Amino acid sequence: MISVPILSVRDLTVSLRSEEGGRNIVSDVSLDLAPREIVGIIGASGSGKSVLSRALVNWIDPPLEIASGSVTYKNENIFTLPPRRMRALRKEIAYVGANPQGALDPTLPVGRQIVEKIQALVPELSRADAERRVIELLAAVRIPSPASRFHEYPSQFSGGMMQRALIVDALATNPAFLVADNVTQPLDVTIAAQVMRLMRELTERFDTAVVFVSSSLPILNDSADQILVLAEGRIVERQVPERLVHSPQHPYTTQLISEIPQIWTDTAPVVPKIPRQGTPLISIKNAFRTYHVRKRGTFASYSEVRAVRDVSFDVFPGENFGIVGESGCGKSTLMRLLSRLEMPDSGSVICGGQNISRLWRADLLKFRKDFQLVLQDPFNSLPPRTPIGEIIGGPLRVHGVRSADQRRKQVLAVMEEVGLASSLFDELPLGLSAGQRQRVNVARALVLDPKVLIMDETLSALDQTEQFKLLKLFSDLQTKHGLTYIFISHDMAMVRRVCNRIAVMYLGEVVEIADNTKLFFDPGHPYTKALLSAIPTLETRRYDPEECLLDGEPPSPIDLPPGCGFASRCPKAFGRCRVETPLLMPDGPDGEAACFLVPSYPPQPVTAAAA
Amino acid sequence: MALLSFLARRISQGVVIIFLVTLLIFTLLRVVPGDPVRLMAGGMAPEALIEEIAKEMGLRDPILVQFGRYMTGVVQGDFGQSFTRPASGASTGGTGFGDSSRGDRADVLTLIGDTLPMTLQLAALAVIFALIITFLIGTPAGLAPNRWPDRLAFYVSSIFVSLPNFWLGIVLALLFSVKLGWLPAIGYKGFAYTILPAIVLAIELSPVLIRNLSGSLSAVMQSPFISFGRVRGLGRRRIVYGHALRNASVPLLNLLGIQISGLLGGVLVVEFIFDYPGLGLLTINAVLQRDFPLIQGIAIITSAIFVLINIVVDLIASTIDPRLEY
Ligand SMILES: Nc1ncnc2c1ncn2[C@@H]1O[C@H](COP(=O)(O)OP(=O)(O)OP(=O)(O)O)[C@@H](O)[C@H]1O
Ligand code: SF4
Ligand SMILES: [Mg+2]
Numbered sequence: 005m006i007s008v009p010i011l012s013v014r015d016l017t018v019s020l021r022s023e024e025g026g027r028n029i030v031s032d033v034s035l036d037l038a039p040r041e042i043v044g045i046i047g048a049s050g051s052g053k054s055v056l057s058r059a060l061v062n063w064i065d066p067p068l069e070i071a072s073g074s075v076t077y078k079n080e081n082i083f084t085l086p087p088r089r090m091r092a093l094r095k096e097i098a099y100v101g102a103n104p105q106g107a108l109d110p111t112l113p114v115g116r117q118i119v120e121k122i123q124a125l126v127p128e129l130s131r132a133d134a135e136r137r138v139i140e141l142l143a144a145v146r147i148p149s150p151a152s153r154f155h156e157y158p159s160q161f162s163g164g165m166m167q168r169a170l171i172v173d174a175l176a177t178n179p180a181f182l183v184a185d186n187v188t189q190p191l192d193v194t195i196a197a198q199v200m201r202l203m204r205e206l207t208e209r210f211d212t213a214v215v216f217v218s219s220s221l222p223i224l225n226d227s228a229d230q231i232l233v234l235a236e237g238r239i240v241e242r243q244v245p246e247r248l249v250h251s252p253q254h255p256y257t258t259q260l261i262s263e264i265p266q267i268w269t270d271t272a273p274v275v276p277k278i279p280r281q282g283t284p285l286i287s288i289k290n291a292f293r294t295y296h297v298r299k300r301g302t303f304a305s306y307s308e309v310r311a312v313r314d315v316s317f318d319v320f321p322g323e324n325f326g327i328v329g330e331s332g333c334g335k336s337t338l339m340r341l342l343s344r345l346e347m348p349d350s351g352s353v354i355c356g357g358q359n360i361s362r363l364w365r366a367d368l369l370k371f372r373k374d375f376q377l378v379l380q381d382p383f384n385s386l387p388p389r390t391p392i393g394e395i396i397g398g399p400l401r402v403h404g405v406r407s408a409d410q411r412r413k414q415v416l417a418v419m420e421e422v423g424l425a426s427s428l429f430d431e432l433p434l435g436l437s438a439g440q441r442q443r444v445n446v447a448r449a450l451v452l453d454p455k456v457l458i459m460d461e462t463l464s465a466l467d468q469t470e471q472f473k474l475l476k477l478f479s480d481l482q483t484k485h486g487l488t489y490i491f492i493s494h495d496m497a498m499v500r501r502v503c504n505r506i507a508v509m510y511l512g513e514v515v516e517i518a519d520n521t522k523l524f525f526d527p528g529h530p531y532t533k534a535l536l537s538a539i540p541t542l543e544t545r546r547y548d549p550e551e552c553l554l555d556g557e558p559p560s561p562i563d564l565p566p567g568c569g570f571a572s573r574c575p576k577a578f579g580r581c582r583v584e585t586p587l588l589m590p591d592g593p594d595g596e597a598a599c600f601l602v603p604s605y606p607p608q609p610v611t612a613a614a615a
Numbered sequence: 616m617a618l619l620s621f622l623a624r625r626i627s628q629g630v631v632i633i634f635l636v637t638l639l640i641f642t643l644l645r646v647v648p649g650d651p652v653r654l655m656a657g658g659m660a661p662e663a664l665i666e667e668i669a670k671e672m673g674l675r676d677p678i679l680v681q682f683g684r685y686m687t688g689v690v691q692g693d694f695g696q697s698f699t700r701p702a703s704g705a706s707t708g709g710t711g712f713g714d715s716s717r718g719d720r721a722d723v724l725t726l727i728g729d730t731l732p733m734t735l736q737l738a739a740l741a742v743i744f745a746l747i748i749t750f751l752i753g754t755p756a757g758l759a760p761n762r763w764p765d766r767l768a769f770y771v772s773s774i775f776v777s778l779p780n781f782w783l784g785i786v787l788a789l790l791f792s793v794k795l796g797w798l799p800a801i802g803y804k805g806f807a808y809t810i811l812p813a814i815v816l817a818i819e820l821s822p823v824l825i826r827n828l829s830g831s832l833s834a835v836m837q838s839p840f841i842s843f844g845r846v847r848g849l850g851r852r853r854i855v856y857g858h859a860l861r862n863a864s865v866p867l868l869n870l871l872g873i874q875i876s877g878l879l880g881g882v883l884v885v886e887f888i889f890d891y892p893g894l895g896l897l898t899i900n901a902v903l904q905r906d907f908p909l910i911q912g913i914a915i916i917t918s919a920i921f922v923l924i925n926i927v928v929d930l931i932a933s934t935i936d937p938r939l940e941y
Contacts, residue, residue: 061846063846091848091850099846103839107839109840110938111862111938120849157938
């Protein structure tokens with residue numbers, strides 16, 4: 005491609021000013037962006053991707069500063085432009101970031117703010133024309149009923165919709181190039197895949213060049229013309245995607261690629277089916293949980309949010325049980341039911357032969373000791389001013405270990421087990437990395453020698469390397485203590501690696517429950533196929549996104565339509581799906597799915613007890 | 616629909632609040648020392664006569680009975696008559712009890728109706744002045760935290776806080792009225808008479824507002840949508856006036872709702888100093904004369920006004936920020 009680049013970056017260095025002097029976050033970066041080209045930038049968390057992206061649009065604020073180098077657009081270095089001229093250029097330079105919810109003023113309607121931007125940059129366009137253009141673009145990014153969504157506020161948009169609205173905002177003035185920093189990071193996989201598809205379509209339609217920044221190689225691989233690898237602020241490799249994947253030059257790239265989870269390849273981990281016999285350790289039967297929330301602006305009427313609907317399954321000793329689904333599908337509610345933080349409205353949770361709603365005093369304490377919860381978010385779950393040893397030993401105190409020496413001994417033992425140095429015993433958790441914090445959480449749960457660990461998105465905040473290490477730790481602990489794990493996650497790849505049996509949730513229901521191999525190679529439910537088609541991976545997909553990927557988003561659990569909960573997005577839905585609710589039916593020997601298309605599904609309603 | 620049910624909820628809460636305030640004032644008046652009959656009949660009247668009058672007026676009945684009787688009137692719109700003021704005007708002296716029958720006494724509602732508009736005018740002007748001061752000083756401060764406009768705002772509001780309102784009232788009256796002759800001060804013969812007392816009230820009101828505005832403005836300026844606004848190509852002025860101030864004004868408004876209720880004390884003092892014929896002056900005299908019906912009437916009306924103001928404030932706040940539930 006021998007064309008004049010629209011953007012050229014030369015020897016760009018961005019440094020962080022602090023009291024101890026400066027530190028370079030981005031060093032000596034040079035790159036060219038040709039018209040209509042898509043350049044992908046990949047790097048691990050903290051490698052300086054966001055700082056670089058912001059520098060490309062001249063958005064570096066103290067304590068960061070441009071130490072040297074230039075970003076040239078239309079023959080001018082944008083760092084030296086006076087603010088007025090820079091502002092005029094914003095029409096041609098667009099940016100979309102990873103925090104869609106915070107990007108617009110929460111007190112004004114979304115459409116109005118996009119019109120405001122258009123009018124600020126293209127004053128010759130009339131207000132009515134600007135509005136028409138915004139509504140047209142909102143429709144183009146498939147926001148349903150764009151004319152009325154135009155008048156809604158940011159808080160009324162879901163994360164995925166907001167991200168699409170921001171893409172509209174970025175493209176509304178027909179920019180020459182767009183910097184997209186980790187745009188899919190906060191989104192669920194199926195929504196992220198939709199957003200990616202849209203970005204590709206639109207940038208093609210508008211001839212926009214794109215710098216696409218991501219921490220996930222599979223996402224870039226599908227769309228970029230060229231990929232740059234960023235390590236510690238330096239570009240260590242640049243290649244076209246196929247070559248990068250097949251013959252990476254730099255060891256850092258090799259490592260990045262080796263960490264991409266394998267799903268369907270021969271080298272993918274095989275999680276064996278384990279014999280399910282004896283009594284289940286946990287058995288949840290027809291559990292329902294409905295929350296009542298006050299309707300906005302009314303005073304005595306409530307909406308029912310049906311968070312968990314008729315969920316039943318068994319978990320056997322020694323199993324790794326996975327619960328997957330997108331945000332809002334009821335995973336965390338189910339976790340609260342399993343750990344008795346809440347009781348089901350109807351149905352029961354039976355652990356070790358006892359209905360946990362009925363447990364009391366000593367039995368309850370015993371239950372709490374045996375069933376431990378390890379929470380999400382490593383950054384907020386540790387008290388910042390309590391020494392690590394005391395945090396881990398806390399549960400021992402609650403469970404009646406009086407002697408401080410005894411506690412110290414037990415805590416040190418468990419710290420060693422999870423790979424925390426004993427020197428950390430008296431330290432505060434402030435300086436810990438995300439991985440270490442998660443180890444503290446695991447140690448705190450393990451110290452009571454439980455039977456079951458319930459992990460709610462425990463690994464989601466960690467990068468691939470740390471995830472690997474922790475998963476290894478979990479499996480060692482399992483062999484040693486005969487633990488049973490329940491993993492609650494939205495990350496299909498992680499679940500593929502560790503879980504024997506997996507339940508897929510959608511809108512509060514379990515729509516499929518199957519052994520690992522069965523679920524990933526021969527799923528029975530269309531929603532599972534959609535999830536599989538959206539996994540970011542470099543492999544040839546077993547499930548083609550074009551065929552399986554969903555439009556739209558899950559309906560709200562407030563006003564549930566009758567029939568199959570998935571019917572509004574299901575590519576295979578037919579008449580029966582809208583009148584009758586499918587139940588879980590055996591789908592081969594290894595799984596069950598709730599879909600009328602499962603071969604074993606009876607052709608007539610099972611409960612057709614006509615008079 | 617949502618609006619109606621909001622109003623229904625808030626007004627019914629308000630009625631409960633007003634009822635409780637009335638009950639409290641009613642009871643307090645009757646248990647704290649100071650017998651209105653003694654004040655009406657004069658210091659020389661014999662004890663027996665006082666008892667007789669008090670009985671006749673129902674003041675020796677159990678408090679709850681008295682309260683029931685009073686509330687029956689109130690719900691019918693009858694707030695009773697003043698103990699001490701004749702219908703014609705000035706309050707009666709101590710000795711003349713025997714010759715003025717109850718029919719000649721001024722209706723509480725009439726007394727309040729004559730003075731309330733004056734006080735509302737004063738309060739409204741004071742709030743306008745206070746908001747002008749607040750935005751003039753607080754906006755630059757919020758935009759430049761820890762720099763000189765912020766320090767200036769800090770000094771100004773510290774000075775405002777430490778000025779006693781009675782002293783300020785007197786000094787301003789001496790300066791602008793007596794010495795410079797720019798503004799009239801004492802009594803009321805036209806709108807100009809409202810300006811000086813309103814300034815005193817505004818100065819009392821503004822320090823908290825200034826700090827609130829500069830604090831919330833500087834917090835809003837840290838929000839991602841502000842710095843992202845720049846990248847989207849919005850001008851600085853549009854970002855500050857169209858977005859940042861808009862967001863910062865919601866907490867300011869809520870605070871204002873509370874502060875207005877707290878203005879009452881200031882109104883009493885200021886109206887007294889400037890001899891401003893408003894509700895405050897009426898209240899002072901009513902208290903001095905143990906004029907129970909008048910005090911009660913004022914309490915009911917002022918608490919109703921506070922309830923209304925707070926409803927209006929919440930309505931405005933929720934139109935600015937749609938996330939706020941009514
Ligand atoms: N405003 C800032 N002040 C101080 N340090 C900063 C600032 N912005 C970035 N850094 C530091 O710069 C480094 C690179 O950060 P950056 O946000 O660019 O990483 P990233 O590659 O985008 O990571 P992620 O994938 O997690 O988004 C980090 O060490 C971060 O702590
Ligand atoms: S029952 Fe119908 S709508 Fe539901 S998943 Fe199956 S085919 Fe789709
Ligand atoms: Mg980033």
